Amino acid sequence: MISNSMTLSLLNFSYLAFGSLALAMFSHFRGAFDRSPSPAQSRLLYWFGWGVLAVSYYIGILYQGFAYGSILFTGIISLAGLLVILTLSYRAHHLPHFMAGSGVLGTLLLLFA
Amino acid sequence: MGSSAHSGNLYTLNANENGYHLGKFKVESQQFLPNQHRHQPFHLEQITVVLPNINWRAFISSQPINIMSRSFAAIFAGYLVAASACGLLALIMPLSAAQSTLTAMMLSFSFYAAAAIWAFSVRTSWQAWRDLLLISAILYIFILWVN
Amino acid sequence: MKETFFRSMTWLHTWVGLLVCWVLLLVFFAGTVSYYRYEISLWTKPEIHSDVLQAYQTDNLVHQLQEGQAYLSAHAENAKDWRINFPTERKPYLSYSWQTHPEPGERRGQFIEHIAHIDGQDMVTDIRGSRGGNFFYRLHFDLHYMPAKIARWIVGFCTMFMLLALISGIVIHKRIFKDFFSFRRNKGGRSWLDAHNISSVLALPYHLMITYTGLITLMLMYMPWGVITAYEGDARAFRAELKPGREQVAASGTPAPLIQLSTLLPAVKASWGNTPIKQVVISNIDDENSRISFYQNTQQSVTDLRIPLIFSGVSGEQLSQASDTPSAAHATHDTLMSLHTARFAEPVLRLFFFICGFMGCAMIATGTLLWAVKIRQKQQKLIKQGNKPSFGLRLVEGLNLTFIAGLPLATGAFFYANRLLPTQMADRAQWEVHSFFAVIFLTAVLAYFDRSLTSWRRVLGLSAVAFMAIPLLNWATSSQHLFQNIASHQWALAGFDLLSLLIGIALWFARRKLAQTHTKSSNRVAASASRANKGKRVPTASAKVASDPELSAKEGE
Structure with a gap:
């Protein structure tokens, strides 16, 4: 049975990934940082987001098998996506901070729990 | 004499991109019978009949009829397609x-969905009926043949 | 049709969504609630909240089987079948149940269940009549107040419409990735559209899955043509081929004594190892053809298949194959079914399903609210000139209020009825259900007379208070209250109270948001300048409430 800390860790990573994908877009980057991203930054954020998402999916399947892992991952990214959207709507400037926090928290949960 | 654009005040349709008001709908009629006024009574010496000012052709190809026709095609003819596909598979x-x-049963709903989408993608509603009924007829013939 | 495929898909998406959305909202709402069906059933039986709940114990199986057999022999002679139900994660109690023979004219007999105390001596026999979580489960496909067959056709029809709405929605959402993270709040119709997009897109795999698998669960009824062509309509032969060894054997009429059930445990363990047993069913009791079937607790495997181990009740000989690997099609069908019912989901995943289900409710609710706002904007000029809003607008707004605000209130009413109706009342379970529908009806009556924001606030406020007070209700009407449940790790019961509290708070916030916008007066029609506020994003459909300067300007219409 997948542990709750593993689920939380994947949730954190998905939040980081979706936040990154959001920031890759011009309007949302401006909303968070008050300046436009350079094309290189934009691309970096974009691929980083997809990379973290892929790695999270892989970890999920590794620990829980293909069927259950895929289902769990789909649920996790729905929730993570929702949280990113809420952050962008209500606290856009805090998004990078939350992302950093979730990266740290996710790693800790993955390693130690 | 001659025809003039005369709108019968029977119904009113407001059409725009976002959809249609379900309500009264209006037909523009381009013709009326010579010497005819809407409420003229029947005269013995004129073998004419009072007709309401409806242009049936325009009515049939108007949007609400078009849409209803396609919807029925999607719902009923679409079901026939799905059912016959299911049976054949x-x-x-x-x-x-x-x-x-x-x-076959698990896939049948995708066929139904595809048929319904098809009914709304072709140019005229007649084509929708034609295509869906044709497909289900062909599938049914195959079923009879295989059996 | 329309100039382009895109236009016609837009038209299709709007109309297939709108024509059935309120039924769909009911279906989605009931279905989402029924993810917690067993937990709700547990909460609605306060008689078993203390001294009954226990975990599965492997070392106690022999004793429990012996006790169960003895009890059933003493109390359930002449029953059609016996069942011994072992504790599972979601039904943490031991119970013995049986089914009586059907009366002439009835299809099935009565089901009677007695639940064991943990000390093994006493039984709880007098549990209040209540359908609990099963009410919501049945509601979402059998509806109510109508024959099941008709209800299932209606639900199937609406589901097909929903499938088309999803597909056309995907087709028309060209900017799906550009707009993926956009949520422009405080922009009236645009905000509702964004909320609609978000709730649909974020959980899109879930929506597609749940819709399609919903059709699959009843496919034998909707599309029996495969069986008709391949089996000449013989559904029984089809089912027999799918599940060999599961045919019902009729009683022979020759009496023969039943063996001791506990003697079969070694054989069960040999086949299944340490997998927990969920249930033992004994059919054709004391007959030559008696059968004893053991069912596994499949826990988290994504399966709905219940492959039992079947033994003869007289000789103890094993009659079923140990395991038939199901064919690919069968395995696919089983996986799809289990995805829909989510029986495998452990608590966190179940919560995700629950959240996705509510996003589905939000998708439907925001869609229909968006439509109401659009219609009202179109008629704004006429309304300002003193005309009444059209029948269509009044109908849509009325139905919105009835279903979006009414369903949570009705659910609250159901729970209150469960605790407050007299326990010995006749037809008690039915009356709990009647209270649910009575509240919806009353909300509809309110909506007929007053569809303004005041009504919305009243209904939302009432639901908020009702839900927030559920822990208090539980305290007053059950032997265990919230803190005791937390202390004894009864998470199902504690979770129910806590989730109700959360939902109540969310409803209260939604109501407050409405109140804020209501006091800001504006008589201008300009939609871009509107300060309409979307309710706080909460996992209930009722939080999605339209507020609009136009709406607040003309109250009471």
Whole structure:
């Protein structure tokens, strides 16, 4: 049975990934940082987001098998996506901070729990 | 004499991109009978009849009828397509009877959805009926043939 | 049709969504609630909240089987079948149940269940009549107040419409990735559209899955044509081929004594190892053809298949194959079914399903609210000139209020009825259900007379208070209250109270948001300048409430 800390860790990573994908877009980057991203930054954020998402999916399947892992991952990214959207709507400037926090928290949960 | 654009005040349709008000709908009629006024009574010396000012051709090809027709095509003819596809697949798939039946039934809803989308993608509603009925007829003939 | 495929898909998406959305909202709402069906059933039986709940114990199986058999022999002679139900994660109690023979004219007999105390001596026999979580489960496909067959056709029809709405929605959402993270709040119709997009897109795999698998669960009824062509309509032969060894054997009429059930445990363990047993069913009791079937607790495997181990009740000989690997099609069908019912989901995943289900409710609710706002904007000029809003607008707004605000209130009413109706009342379970529908009806009556924001606030406020007070209700009407449940790790019961509290708070916030916008007066029609506020994003459909300067300007219409 997948542990709750593993689920939380994947949730954190998905939040980081979706936040990154959001920031890759011009309007949302401006909303968070008050300046436009350079094309290189934009691309970096974009691929980083997809990379973290892929790695999270892989970890999920590794620990829980293909069927259950895929289902769990789909649920996790729905929730993570929702949280990113809420952050962008209500606290856009805090998004990078939350992302950093979730990266740290996710790693800790993955390693130690 | 001669015709003039005369709108019968029977119904009113407001059409725009976002949809239609379900309500009264209006037909523009381009013709009226010579010497005819809407409420003229029947005269013995004129073998004419009072007709309401409806242009039936325009009515049939108007949007609400078009849409209703397609909707029925999607719902009923679409079901026929799905049902016949389901029946045919259950017979011809190279798996065991139980397996092919299961697979056919599980897939049938995608056929239904595809048929319904098709009904709304073709240019006229007549084509929608024609296509869907044709497909289900062909599938049904195959079923009879295989059986 | 329309100039382009895109236009026609837009038209299709709007109309297939709108024509059935309120039924769909009911279906989605009931279905989402029924993810917690067993937990709700547990909460609605306060008689078993203390001294009954226990975990599965492997070392106690022999004793429990012996006790169960003895009890059933003493109390359930002449029953059609016996069942011994072992504790599972979601039904943490031991119970013995049986089914009586059907009366002439009835299809099935009565089901009677007695639940064991943990000390093994006493039984709880007098549990209040209540359908609990099963009410919501049945509601979402059998509806109510109508024959099941008709209800299932209606639900199937609406589901097909929903499938088309999803597909056309995907087709028309060209900017799906550009707009993926956009949520422009405080922009009236645009905000509702964004909320609609978000709730649909974020959980899109879930929506597609749940809709399609919903059709699959009843496919034998909707599309029996495969069986008709391949089996000449013989559904029984089809089912027999799917599940060999599961045919019902009729009683022979020759009496023969039943063996001791506990003697079969070694054989069960040999086949299943340490997998927990969920249930033992004994059919054709004391007959030559008696059968004893053991069912596994499949826990988290994504399966709905219940492959039992079947033994003869007279000789103890094993009659079923140990395991038939199901064919690919069968396995696919089983996986799809189990995805829909989510029986495998452990608590966190179940919560995700629950959240996705509510996003589905939000998708439907925001869609229909968006439509109401659009219609009202179109008629704004006429309304300002003193005309009444059209029948269509009044109908849409009325139905919105009835279903979006009414369903949570009705659910609250159901729970209150469960605790407050007299326990010995006749037809008690039915009356709990009647209270649910009575509240919806009353909300509809309110909506007929007053569809303004005041009504919305009243209904939302009432639901908020009702839900927030559920822990208090539980305290007053059950032997265990919230803190005791937390202390004894009864998470199902504690979770129910806590989730109700959360939902109540969310409803209260939604109501407050409405109140804020209501006091800001504006008589201008300009939609871009509107300060309409979307309710706080909460996992209930009722939080999605339209507020609009136009709406607040003309109250009471």
